[in-house]
Amino acid sequence: ATPVAVAVATGRGAKEGLLVRDASAFERMDRIGVVVLDKTGTITEGRPTVSEVLPREGWDRDHVLRIAGDAERGSEHPLAHALAAFAGGAKVESFRAVRGGGVEARVDGDRVLVGSQAFLRREGVEVPEADPDGVGRTVVHVAVNGVTAGSIALSDSPKPHAREAVAELHRQGAEVFLLTGDSSSTAMAVAQAVGIPADRVFSRVLPDEKADRVAMLRHPEVGVTEAGGGRQRRVAMVGDGINDAPALAEADVGIARDDRRCLDAVLWVARTGAAWPDLPGRLGNGNSQWRRFDR
């Protein structure tokens, strides 16, 4: 049996609103026991800004920022948007984005990598352990021709109503989890800020592994949590619909929106369990489009 109810397959689709794959999903929303929230853009605003640049010895701060910005010009990632603002207009060739990792590009002939510690290490770059004391901030590392040039910390605030939304979901009896590719210190800080318990935080999860975590939560007897009871629990996943498409599809109900209303949407369906055709009206937003989605 296919458990999937609602899913979003493409970034383009996500930009148009929520895509509904199976209308019966929303009839089951009142029995959702677990809500999994993506971090970037779901709990947080999704508009990170550079808060600190730490060049390695011998590197100039502005230079590190500029090459990182140039390397990120071709990426759609929220972190990339923040960094690309500092681009210097260098010639960029052979750009490559690695989902959940970072980017690689030739910037004025130099091989530049920007991304997580794990990504740079996979690419054979030695990254010093010491992070900036960036609790709650995302730290990306910059390497030029195989050598680290520095680190850049970016902060992305939780949405103003995120804490209240999590509290409301708890009042409804749901368990709320945080799922992110970011580091555990950043994930923990965000979780704490919005009231998600520390033992319900999954960090450093690659895009393709996010679906596995959702599957584990649906089947707690083989999975990672003993909370909640029951052999199978209905799981709702809320994400950006781009990186998270497999996880959204794995959940009983997947909800993707490209804007800040996604938490409102899950809250509303959690409260009412109403059928999907009513949702756009109830959200009071003429711009959302809802449609059937067939994989």
Ligand code: ADP
């Ligand atoms: P999230 O789960 O918050 O949506 P992602 O899975 O998109 O995060 O990314 C996980 C991590 O990979 C980021 O925290 C960052 O360290 C790194 N990363 C991904 N894409 C980029 C990028 N374009 N530039 C720099 N770092 C990136």
Ligand code: MG
């Ligand atoms: Mg994401």
